[in-house]
Amino acid sequence: MKILALENSSGRRSVAACDASGLRAQSGANGEDAPLTLPQRVDQTLEAAGWIPSQVQAIAVSLGPGSYAGIRTAIAFAQGWQLVHAVRLVGVPSADALAAAAQAAGRRGAHHVLIDAQRGEFYRAEYELGEETAVCLSSLKIVSSAEALAGLAVARGLSPDAPALGSACEEAFPTAATIAQLAARHLAQPAATDALADTPLEPVYLRPVQFAKTP
């Protein structure tokens, strides 16, 4: 299956094209200097993969947590695309992508994924990285900075915001290539047998928001 993956949740954005043979093309993910818009990355990636739009069969989108602006842009773009070509849409939590990439890189054991939630808090998910997969032990929740740091005493940390968390935490960014791999795994399974969501897609909204209109 030809999957176009959009990672727009972190400060290092990327787009990837993957099929049964693996990664065909990727734009971004290396932190290059010139920032490109999502459509530019999609255009680059499709051209590099040698695909035309109608050949894409699924679009995978990272749902964060992360930049609401980036995630919403990717979701809206994917939904727009789906209106023309009946592609499958798959949402992938960014924390799952970070854990999966670390597992694929050979890391093993307990790891915490920590993503800055602003206001002195972090989104935290706990994973056990095994020989074959990264198993989520505790799904995303918001913890204080102190709790996030305390957790690093018992597990290794993975985070796009590692500099704020000290040496026990390794800097890591979700990549579109990993998002595509997780989506491919999801799509290969019988319906509704794993945790990933098909449409409708929404960013990860964890913090309860009290909306207030400025007087």
Next chain:
Amino acid sequence: MLLLAIESSCDETSVAVLRDGRILSTLVASQTALHAPHGGVVPELATREHLRNLPLLVQRALKQAGVLATELRAVAVTQGPGLPPALMVGLASARGVAMAAGCPLYGIHHIEAHLYSPWICPQRREMDWNAFIPNLALIASGGHTLLVHVSGAGRHQVLGSTLDDAAGECFDKMAKLMGLGYPGGPEIDRLAAGGDRAAFNFPRPLLDRASDDFSFSGLKTSVRYFLAQHPQERDERLPDLCASAQAAVVDVLVAKAVRAACRLKVSAITASGGVSCNRALRGALQDACTSQGMTLRLAAPEYCTDNAAMIGMLADWKIRQGAAPLALPAESRPRWPLQELAS
């Protein structure tokens, strides 16, 4: 040419499908009820709603039009001005459709589209270009209040705008002070119908100045002070209060529009934007134009408020004039000045 238009600049999600400049379908998902408990538009809520609504609305609009997305030859979207996250969702969605369909994407200025919405013929569902004449355009809504000289199709110059609150914003704030719900304009309009516009004398801001600019924050403050000093009037004479406050807004809008039209020697005035649905404003503009021997073009109510049909209409015209599509790096422009398009 089959064109899809998307509008998401504020709290209305709207989609239209046009063929050769004629509306095949037009839909608006209003978020008024969602924002009412907050007394105004909450951008975060509006954005979440646009993200949910857009795919459903596009699907329905295409179905109503009896066309397939793969048949589209162009996509148009409101590029600005408006709420940044709301515009961003609309633009990304439109870009997704355009790239997948392999057709160009056009970015349209929301206010420029309002300039031409009075020329949409509701019966024929297309622009009445044959009737178009140079005019003075009044755009009055919750976010904008402007006077614009439209000297020809695609040629316009901004004469003045509000220095503080927009007219619709003033209506909302006055309604809140009076204990009325949101949106305030329609509530005041409804209650004012049974009131005396001369019951209370509220100021007509900047009416004595030669400038074409507006200012409505002082009027709102005047209503606040009045109610603080006469709290019983809110309970006992609410219709009179509404009619008098509404009259202050209407008098300023009409007087400044007519004065500018006379000075520019144009023979027509047009009005669009949500506030131009106000019955007192429509009536006063009609009376003023009749007495001045001017033509009045009021946007039909469905094209007064934010809608994708007007975005599509203007896009269709611009495409035929040779407008360039948006390049891939293009982003939304929340503070896009209309003057930038002036010619």
